Amino acid sequence: MWFVWDPVGLACAAATWLLLLSGWAALLSELLGPARGGAEGAAHGALSTALAGLALAAHGRTMLTDPGALPLGAGSGLGAEPGDPRCSACGLARPAGAHHCSVCGRCIRRVDHHCPWVNNCVGEDNRKFFLLFTLYTALAALHALLLLGAPALRGHAPGSPAPRGALLLLLVALYGFLFASVMLALQLCTLCTDRTGRGRGERGWRAAWMNLADAMGRPPSLAWLSPCASPRRPRAGARYAEV
Numbered sequence: 242m243w244f245v246w247d248p249v250g251l252a253c254a255a256a257t258w259l260l261l262l263s264g265w266a267a268l269l270s271e272l273l274g275p276a277r278g279g280a281e282g283a284a285h286g287a288l289s290t291a292l293a294g295l296a297l298a299a300h301g302r303t304m305l306t307d308p309g310a311l312p313l314g315a316g317s318g319l320g321a322e323p324g325d326p327r328c329s330a331c332g333l334a335r336p337a338g339a340h341h342c343s344v345c346g347r348c349i350r351r352v353d354h355h356c357p358w359v360n361n362c363v364g365e366d367n368r369k370f371f372l373l374f375t376l377y378t379a380l381a382a383l384h385a386l387l388l389l390g391a392p393a394l395r396g397h398a399p400g401s402p403a404p405r406g407a408l409l410l411l412l413v414a415l416y417g418f419l420f421a422s423v424m425l426a427l428q429l430c431t432l433c434t435d436r437t438g439r440g441r442g443e444r445g446w447r448a449a450w451m452n453l454a455d456a457m458g459r460p461p462s463l464a465w466l467s468p469c470a471s472p473r474r475p476r477a478g479a480r481y482a483e484v
């Protein structure tokens with residue numbers, strides 16, 4: 242199993258879980274607590290639980306999945322071509338898009354960045370889980386913001402007093418929504434402009450779609466939305482031969 246022993250990253254990842262869980266618990270106590278909102282409250286409680294669960298599962302998979310480290314001792318990195326530069330730290334020939342991460346201590350294929358909040362690099366093999374983590378976090382936070390802004394939505398009379406802990410929940414939800422939606426937008430921009438993947442010979446939306454399908458697994462299916470399903474791709478080496 243892949244695991245990065247970085248104290249700062251581990252603290253940031255733990256803080257992410259704490260924020261998500263505390264936001265979810267605060268929302269649930271408001272929806273299902275003493276001033277319960279009936280059937281609407283229960284339905285929103287189930288939805289917020291599902292979104293928080295999906296976000297946490299995607300976070301766990303991002304953190305514990307090898308992001309695409311070049312195998313050590315293989316002489317040259319998979320997919321490298323003659324003339325590709327050699328990494329000064331691990332000595333491997335690096336294919337286009339691969340970079341050395343000093344935190345992970347490895348060269349990572351098609352790496353985007355090292356994200357302390359998931360305590361891992363975001364690269365070719367865990368990009369799907371990172372995309373899902375940002376997507377479900379943004380949706381969970383948006384759901385909480387809508388419920389806070391419209392008491393009628395959660396089955397409470399309009400004008401009913403603000404719930405206890407509303408300010409904390411508002412801050413957590415706002416922070417979560419802004420952070421996750423910006424990260425999601427940046428990831429989608431990267432997929433649109435990535436020239437190292439299967440979409441490299443393509444342009445515009447077609448390139449973006451091919452890169453997205455490459456990250457999420459082919460063929461397109463509902464499994465794209467599941468943090469439990471690993472993306473299906475051709476084996477490394479044969480990766481770019483198939484269109």
Ligand SMILES: [Zn+2]
Nearest residue numbers: 328331341348
């Ligand atoms: Zn390296």
Ligand SMILES: [Zn+2]
Nearest residue numbers: 342345355362
């Ligand atoms: Zn890294």
